[in-house]
Amino acid sequence: MRHNGIFAKVFMGLFALFMLAPIIVVIGVSLTPEGFLEFPPSGLSLRWFRAIWDNPDFIAAAWISLKLGFWAATVATVVAVPAALAIGRQKFKGREALLAFFMSPLMVPTVILGIAFLRFMSMIGISGTFFGLTLCHVIVITPYILRLVLASVTGLDGDAEKAAAALGASDWTIFRRIILPSIVPGIVGGWVLAFITSFDELTVTIFIVNPSTTTLPVRLFSYIAQTTDPLVASVSTVTIIFTVVLMIIVDRIYGLDRLLIGEGKK
């Protein structure tokens, strides 16, 4: 292995600073004891974290986002796993088209998904409901989980299944005892990635929430549009910590390298 020279190291250091700067600044600002934005903070205080508790809007929005992420990721998993088994393990007519269709939410600009969902839901009368919001998020996050489950499914070794089938195991038994255990990390990794994507989603969601289903990113966005004070920074810091905890969990179960670039820990 050839090593990187000094130029490469400086370049990477500056780039890492660029990537981390906005995140560091948000965390730094949230720790200020003052009533305005300052960085670096003149002292350390958890004042603005306590202020979150006095702001029921943010608490309610966070709760909606958590519930939404949970249900959307779960429903997406339930529909994506069988589809991944079909697409990843069988050659059939229309396979490519089916996969392209299921991945298409990644191709359509999110602002167009947002207005399409808004139009559709107001026509059928579920506009702004939690149920409708969940279905829309399922569409947005299914591609992420499908991709990860597909990767686990295509890596399966068929011999154990053939052996089980030869010994008279039913399809269901083969799925439950052989296939499922080996794709569980992919499913869990996909679920968490889908959850994070739903939890962070803004552009689609902002079109389809009503005041009682406003999610945390939408609440933050509308707050920032009016004013930026240390409160938005402390709320943001809580979501950063939450995301980092989820990343650690994914790393343990699935491998963060593998989640992010499709290789690494096996």
Added chain:
Amino acid sequence: MSHSPTRRAWALSAPALLLFGTMLLVPLIMTFTLSLHSFDFYKGIGSDYSLHNYVAVFGDSYYWEIFGRTFAIALVTTLICAVIGVPMAYFMSRMGSRMRSVMILVVLGPLLISVVVRTLGWAILLGNRGVINTALKDWGLIDMPIKMMYTSGGIVLALVHVMVPFMILAVWAALQRRDPSTEAAAESLGASAWTTFRRVVLPQAMPGVLSGSLIVFSLSASSFATPAILGGRRMKVVATVVYDEFMNTLNWPLGAAIAIVLLVSVLVIMVSWNRLIEARLGKAHA
């Protein structure tokens, strides 16, 4: 097994297919028909069909300016991402696996943090009394703050931050498929690091740059949160104009028409770009 594999595959995909059919295909078709309706401030959305919304969009220099600005921002963002992303992916491919894991976390981890939060960070950095201007003033480098908020430059900077991981991923994937012995050959023949990079690594990274550009360009052209927060009320892009039409003016048909024009122009650009890639790569292989 009693069923044919094809029937079984479709049965397994049926739940997802049903959901995508009703919740994706139907809404997208409805958006297209919506863009053909008329709108009246008192009577609301009409039930007629005509192209007058498209005529209105194409006939108004205001929308030309918005589309021009949006695509210019997306193009500059894409170029900067390519210029940063190629060396980053290359350096990362040469790192030891331990340091590489750290670097992957630093470079790609922010992808998992909300765009709203990251853009808030940029707003705090770029404001007239923000971190950068305050620091420059304290060091005596400037007297007047440099205007970075509510400028297209600020939007590009924050968009690069959001988009560059996608470029690095694409270039990375291309570099994984390269033949490392070509580099060793170049070096053993006395080529400098720069020559090796330019003549050996870069051509092998090109397919990744081209596919990464597609992703970055289309995501940037339709980005909403970053231009909405950093652009303010004046520096509009297509996505924020669509949002205004839907949420403030309530002229949904016009908003839908603008969005469809965005979708079609992004698709046309992507398809022509793809053609170009195939033509170039085809030539390279011939």
